[in-house]
Every structure is written in structure tokens, then in C-alpha cells.
Amino acid sequence: MSNVLAVIEVKDGAPRRVANEVVTAARALADGLGGEVHALIVSGGGASPDALGAHGADVVYECADDSLAEYQAEGYTQAVAGFLDGRDYAAVLFGATSQGKDLAPRVAGRLRLPLASDVTGLEVADGDVVATRPVYAGKAIARVHIDASPALVSVRPNVFTPVEARRPGAVETVEARVDPSAWKVRRREVLGGSGDRPDVGEAPIVVSGGRGMQDPANWGMLEELRDALGPSASLGASRAVVDAGWRPHAEQVGQTGKTVSPQLYFAVGISGAIQHLAGMRTAGTIVAINKDPDAPIFKVADYGVVGDAFEVLPRLAEEIRRARAG
Amino acid sequence: MNIVVCIKRVPDTAARIRVTPGGGIDASGVKYVISPYDEFALEAALRVKEAAGSGTVTALSVGDAASAEQLRAALAMGADDAVLLQGEVGMDGLATARAIADEIGERRPDLVLFGMKAVDGDQQQVGLMTAELAGLPAVSVAASVEVEDGKAVCHREAEGSIEVLEVPLPAVVTITKGEHEPRYPSLKGIMAAKRKPLAEKAAALGDGRITVRDLSEPAARPEGRIVGEGAAAVPELVRLLREEAKVL
Numbered sequence A: 001m002s003n004v005l006a007v008i009e010v011k012d013g014a015p016r017r018v019a020n021e022v023v024t025a026a027r028a029l030a031d032g033l034g035g036e037v038h039a040l041i042v043s044g045g046g047a048s049p050d051a052l053g054a055h056g057a058d059v060v061y062e063c064a065d066d067s068l069a070e071y072q073a074e075g076y077t078q079a080v081a082g083f084l085d086g087r088d089y090a091a092v093l094f095g096a097t098s099q100g101k102d103l104a105p106r107v108a109g110r111l112r113l114p115l116a117s118d119v120t121g122l123e124v125a126d127g128d129v130v131a132t133r134p135v136y137a138g139k140a141i142a143r144v145h146i147d148a149s150p151a152l153v154s155v156r157p158n159v160f161t162p163v164e165a166r167r168p169g170a171v172e173t174v175e176a177r178v179d180p181s182a183w184k185v186r187r188r189e190v191l192g193g194s195g196d197r198p199d200v201g202e203a204p205i206v207v208s209g210g211r212g213m214q215d216p217a218n219w220g221m222l223e224e225l226r227d228a229l230g231p232s233a234s235l236g237a238s239r240a241v242v243d244a245g246w247r248p249h250a251e252q253v254g255q256t257g258k259t260v261s262p263q264l265y266f267a268v269g270i271s272g273a274i275q276h277l278a279g280m281r282t283a284g285t286i287v288a289i290n291k292d293p294d295a296p297i298f299k300v301a302d303y304g305v306v307g308d309a310f311e312v313l314p315r316l317a318e319e320i321r322r323a324r325a326g
Numbered sequence B: 001m002n003i004v005v006c007i008k009r010v011p012d013t014a015a016r017i018r019v020t021p022g023g024g025i026d027a028s029g030v031k032y033v034i035s036p037y038d039e040f041a042l043e044a045a046l047r048v049k050e051a052a053g054s055g056t057v058t059a060l061s062v063g064d065a066a067s068a069e070q071l072r073a074a075l076a077m078g079a080d081d082a083v084l085l086q087g088e089v090g091m092d093g094l095a096t097a098r099a100i101a102d103e104i105g106e107r108r109p110d111l112v113l114f115g116m117k118a119v120d121g122d123q124q125q126v127g128l129m130t131a132e133l134a135g136l137p138a139v140s141v142a143a144s145v146e147v148e149d150g151k152a153v154c155h156r157e158a159e160g161s162i163e164v165l166e167v168p169l170p171a172v173v174t175i176t177k178g179e180h181e182p183r184y185p186s187l188k189g190i191m192a193a194k195r196k197p198l199a200e201k202a203a204a205l206g207d208g209r210i211t212v213r214d215l216s217e218p219a220a221r222p223e224g225r226i227v228g229e230g231a232a233a234v235p236e237l238v239r240l241l242r243e244e245a246k247v248l
């Protein structure tokens, strides 16, 4: 079969932005294979799938169950693997979000299928799926051939720009083949986190601070810039400030943190060590603010401002707020 | 409390990666290390064993003979024994998972720890795949793991929050940094490591189904420019972001 399945991530009852990227990637692949795009929504029910048809889904399968209202690895693995049982797809695409990075390898393991993780490009060669993946945190780029059907892939957020490609997107309900009695992991509680900002690995705009910010108390200035940039902007950090305990490891960008590809990346008071550059060099536009004109970060920055972050940041937040308002 | 920790030999993160015409990487002058997250996992394993007061920590690696170097380093850090599953590891994490699951099936440890990801292939998959193959429950991206009453209690770094999860043993947990500052091997540890058992056997990898067609170095970013100095450069920067880069 030449159809492609896009596994849709839902948050607060609606497909997330990354879902449109996954459908867009699936559409391009299906066009290359001469097949259809099917989208699979696993949820507690009621997720509005309109945008999926707009981005190229021929059919949307809703696989809903009360037990799946929140992401639960074992339940979602059962639901996706159960859906795939007896169906034929050339490829199954996930978003390489924090949820997708948990779900895709489990589904792959359960189905005994290989998985190409966090890909930045997909093509069809002689009827097979070939994926492009950054390796060594982006210090090299591999093109890999997936010799399996379906080819399982997770796609890196922010790379496959959503394209409008209207298709029916007809909704069909499917049974959720889940068995909660088999779930072994129990959630005791959830600590902290408002969770209203995207994860730094998924955010289209990232504002990262480094040791040049000098004190955790100064992060208010970075937050102000982030807020000026709108709700899709998130904070990032260099390892130096994570090691110092100023910021959580979840915000660390780099080879031993998150690898990010936002459309816009601000590096403030970050020198640009090789491990940091590895994690952000595929960003669309990079802005560096550093008081040292010889800082290596300027070698990868599209736009650099040499100066004191404490002078530049307030002005920048103000000008961006004005630009976005006007 | 018997724990297996899976560690991979990878180029040091400071290494510059040079691609060879054959589609491999030039290993000359590259220092190899235990993948950083695997060091965190080893640290986590040693702490769990210490808290339990008894048991063993076994370091396991799949790779060629050179991986013995990283296993010795793990023994010096405090692992009790090590096993090298010899084979050629490629891009297909499922093959690696198969070899590890095979060994787990024989040893039946209480806890199997992995790094969240290996920093060479950046696949972030082998731990969870192994769990599926071995039929074990799993928690990924744990910033901490503690064992109480036959359960592993993990603080999982979810999106924007921390989930406190408990999973009955035997289980798989993949480890992120958290508070896991890896200990330095003591001189005594290094000496002792030489006498600790390091078993070698063939890895049951099977056929890898993800193969590298070509490997290249990333295109250099186009030369950037310094917009100006200090706050005075801000209006021009914002104009460029709007009109040239079109990102605002």
C-alpha cells in the first residue's frame, strides 16, 4: 500500500501546531508514493480535526476512549499499535515532540519495526522511504534508507512548514483497542509547570540566555523579550547556566540538551561553544547579543549586536512589541 | 538489586566531526567517551544500588572491541562487572535493542537503565524499544529514580512539568541529567577496574533495516553580519528581522 498515516498530537482538545507539520510531511510523501494521507487522533474524544483536512488529510480516524484523555504511554502505544494491526501503510509519521519521542519508539518496538527519529527531510526513492537526519547533534547529516513497511518516522518540529492542501478530511470513528488493566506505570502526581509555553524543543521562537546574564534574577529581561515575541516563544539556556542551577535542564539547548530548529533563535550572553552550536545551528534566523565582538556565536549568527545585554534587551523587547502591534 | 546499565561509546561532544568520502566519520584524533546521558544513567544505577545496600551494577555495551575502553571506565566509576556484546552497530536502534533484550532475557535484572539518548545518532529510541522487546514496563526521560517496595519511582521531565511516576520492577528507565553529576573514578577504582570481570560475547543484532545512504557535513551558514553596537542597533535589528528575515 502507498498510504501514509500521520499520528496527530492533541493538546487541550485540539490538534497541536506540529500536527499540521506532520500532515504536511505525510502529504508530500503520499504524493510521491501515489497514496492517501490518513490522520489518526488518539484522545479522550471531541478533538476538532478541521485543520487536518486543510493540510492534506484524506481521512481522519478518531480513536477515542475516556482512558486516553491525557497522554499515557502504555495506553497510547496500545491504541496506535492496535490501529495499525491489519492495516497497510507505506509510512507512519509522528511528531518528534516530547510526547512523540516517548510514543514512537514504543510503537516501533511493539511492532518490531525500525524507526528513523527526528528527521528533517523525507523523500521517496524507488518506492522506498529515505529520510534525512542530523546526527552528532547536527555536526553531520545522514540520509538513511528505511527497509521496512510501514517505514516509521518521527519528524522534527518547525522543519516541515505547514502547507494548505485541501482534502476531504472525512472523519471516521474507530474503536480504541486499549486494556487499562495491563498498564503498569502509575502517575502519582504532577509537579510544577504551568505548561502554557511550548517546550524549547518545539517552540518556533526561542530566547536563550547564557552566563553573560550574570544572575538568575536577570531572567526577567529575557522573559520580557519572550513575552514581546508572543505566545509561541519559549526560553532556552546554555549548559553553563543549567549547571549553575539558574535554569532547569529541560531548557538546555545543545548536544547534551535539546536540539532545536526554531524559525528565530536569540542567543543572549552565550559564547557559542561547539556543544551549544550543535544544538541550534539549524535554526532559521539566529540573533546573537554579546559584549565580546570575538565571541564564536557571531560566526553562526545572521544578525549580531555587540553590546551589554542589559542595555540591549529592554530596548529590543520594547521595539519588538511595537513592531508586532503595528 | 541487580541493575544493568547500557552505555555506548561515542565521540566526545567537543570533537569536530569530519565526514570521510566513504560515508563514515574520520576517527583520527577523535577522543571517544561514554555517551554523557549514559554516564548519568550509570551514576543513577550506582546510587540505587548504594541506597539498596546490596546488589550489582552491570555495565553493558554493544559495539566493537574498542567499546571495552568505555566499559573499563564504567568499572572504574563503580560498576561491578561488564559485558561487551560484540557486533557492528549501525543506524537501526531496533537491532541494538534486540541484542540488549536478548541479554536482559538471560540475566533478568530488576532494573535496566539507559541514557535518554546516545549523542552520536541522536535517535532516542533504544531504551524504549528494548523495553517493548523484553516485555518490560518503561519510563523515559527520568531526572531521578529511586527504588521503594519493589517499585521504581521516577521524576519524569514531561513537557513543562515533572511527572512523578511509579513502575513495578523489573522495569526499564531512561535517564536524563537531573541531579546526576557523574562521580569521578578514584585511583583505587581505576586499579580495581582492571580486575573486575568483563565478559565478551557475540551480539544478537539481526539485520539492521535502516542503512546510511550518505553522510555529509552540514552546509555552512551564510556569513552573518554585525548589525551594530549596543541599544542603538536595536531599531535596525528589528527592521531586518521584519523586512529581510521576515520572522516577526
Ligand SMILES: Cc1cc2nc3c(=O)[nH]c(=O)nc-3n(C[C@H](O)[C@H](O)[C@H](O)COP(=O)(O)OP(=O)(O)OC[C@H]3O[C@@H](n4cnc5c(N)ncnc54)[C@H](O)[C@@H]3O)c2cc1C
Residues within 6 Å of the ligand: A209, A210, A211, A212, A213, A237, A238, A239, A240, A241, A252, A253, A254, A255, A256, A257, A258, A268, A269, A270, A271, A272, A273, A274, A275, A276, A279, A289, A290, A291, A292, A295, A307, A308, A309, A310, B013, B014, B036
Ligand atoms: C560533555 C559536554 C557537553 C556539553 N553540552 C552542552 C550543551 O548541551 N549545551 C551548552 O550550551 N553547552 C554544553 N557544554 C558546555 C559548553 O562547552 C560551554 O561551556 C557552555 O556552552 C558555555 O555557556 P555560556 O556560553 O553561557 O557561557 P560562557 O562561555 O561563559 O559565555 C558567556 C558569554 O557571555 C558574554 N557576556 C558576558 N557578559 C555579558 C553582558 N553583560 N552582555 C552580553 N554578553 C555578555 C561573554 O562575552 C561570553 O561570550 C558541554 C560541555 C561538555 C564538556
Ligand SMILES: Nc1ncnc2c1ncn2[C@@H]1O[C@H](COP(=O)(O)O)[C@@H](O)[C@H]1O
Residues within 6 Å of the ligand: B006, B007, B008, B009, B035, B037, B038, B041, B060, B061, B062, B063, B089, B093, B096, B113, B114, B115, B116, B117, B118, B119, B121, B122, B123, B124, B125, B126, B127
Ligand atoms: N551500542 C549500544 N550499546 C549499549 N547501549 C546502547 C547502545 N546504543 C544505544 N544504547 C543505549 O540506548 C540509549 C539510547 O540510545 P539511542 O536510541 O541510540 O539514542 C543510550 O543512551 C544507551 O543507554
